[in-house]
Amino acid sequence: MSDIKIIELEEADALTNDEAAAELRDQLKDMGIFMLNLMGAPGSGKTELLRQTIPQLTNSFQVGCMCTDLDTTLDAERIGEVCDHVLQLHVGGMWPYVSAEGSRSGLMELIPEDVNVVMLENLGVLISAAAWDTGSTMNVVVVSATGGPNTSLKYSYMFAICDAVLINKSDLAGVTGFDLEKCKKNIHAVNENAQVFVVSAKTGEGIGEWVEWLSGHILKQVGQ
Ligand SMILES: Nc1nc2c(ncn2[C@@H]2O[C@H](COP(=O)(O)OP(=O)(O)OP(=O)(O)O)[C@@H](O)[C@H]2O)c(=O)[nH]1
Numbered sequence: 385m386s387d388i389k390i391i392e393l394e395e396a397d398a399l400t401n402d403e404a405a406a407e408l409r410d411q412l413k414d415m416g417i418f419m420l421n422l423m424g425a426p427g428s429g430k431t432e433l434l435r436q437t438i439p440q441l442t443n444s445f446q447v448g449c450m451c452t453d454l455d456t457t458l459d460a461e462r463i464g465e466v467c468d469h470v471l472q473l474h475v476g477g478m479w480p481y482v483s484a485e486g487s488r489s490g491l492m493e494l495i496p497e498d499v500n501v502v503m504l505e506n507l508g509v510l511i512s513a514a515a516w517d518t519g520s521t522m523n524v525v526v527v528s529a530t531g532g533p534n535t536s537l538k539y540s541y542m543f544a545i546c547d548a549v550l551i552n553k554s555d556l557a558g559v560t561g562f563d564l565e566k567c568k569k570n571i572h573a574v575n576e577n578a579q580v581f582v583v584s585a586k587t588g589e590g591i592g593e594w595v596e597w598l599s600g601h602i603l604k605q606v607g608q
C-alpha cells in the first residue's frame with residue numbers, strides 16, 4: 385500500500401479564485417518559493433517530463449511535487465522515485481480543477497519541509513486547468529508529437545496564459561508524421577512570447593535546454 389500523502393481538495397468559488405490566486409502568487413514571491421503549473425492532455429508526458437526534470441534541479445533547489453487526479457496515487461508514486469517531497473491531490477469528478485485554494489492546501493504540506501520549488505502536475509483536463517488560476521509562478525503546457533499540431537488553436541486559452549510549451553515525444557515525430565514547424569507556428573499564433581522546447585522524456589532530447597531555462601527563472605524567484 386502506498387504511503388503517499390493524499391489531500392482531498394474541496395470545491396472552490398470561481399468568482400473569488402482569481403483574487404485568491406493573485407494573493408497566493410504574491411505570497412510565494414515574498415517567501416522565495418517558485419511554483420510551476422504543468423498542464424497538458426492525458427498521456428502527453430507530464431509525469432515522465434517531471435521525472436526527467438526534477439533530478440536535474442535537486443542539486444540547486446529543494447524540490448517538491450504535487451500530482452493531481454481523482455482517486456489514485458499512481459503518478460505521485462512514480463515521482464516519488466526521483467523526489468523526496470511528494471503528495472497527491474484528489475479533485476472531485478464534478479469539479480475537475482485545481483483552484484488556488486487547492487494548490488495552497490498542498491503547499492501548506494510542502495513548505496514546512498523547506499521546499500522552495502514546487503511542481504504541480506495539473507489534471508489532464510485542458511479547459512478547466514486553464515480556467516482556474518492555481519496561483520503558480522509559471523504556467524507550462526505539454527503537447528506531444530502524437531497529438532497533432534493544432535492543440536494550441538483548439539485550446540487557445542491555455543496557450544495564451546503559458547510561459548512555455550514543451551513539445552514532447554520528439555522521438556515519435558517521424559512515426560506519426562508530426563509537423564513540428566506547423567505546431568510551433570500555431571503556438572506562436574496564440575502566444576508570440578511562449579518559449580518552445582522540443583523534448584523527449586524518453587531519450588532526454590531537449591531536456592537540458594529546458595532545465596537551464598527553467599533554472600534561470602527559478603533563481604529569479606528563490607535566489608542563490
Ligand atoms: N516515446 C515516448 N513516450 C513517452 C514520452 N513521454 C512520455 N511517454 C510515455 O507516454 C505515456 C504517458 O506518459 P505520462 O508521463 O504518464 O503522461 P501524463 O501526461 O502524466 O498522463 P496523465 O497523468 O494520465 O494525464 C507513458 O507510457 C510514458 O512512458 C516521450 O517523450 N517519448
Ligand SMILES: [Mg+2]
Pocket residue numbers: 430431432459505
Ligand atoms: Mg501524469
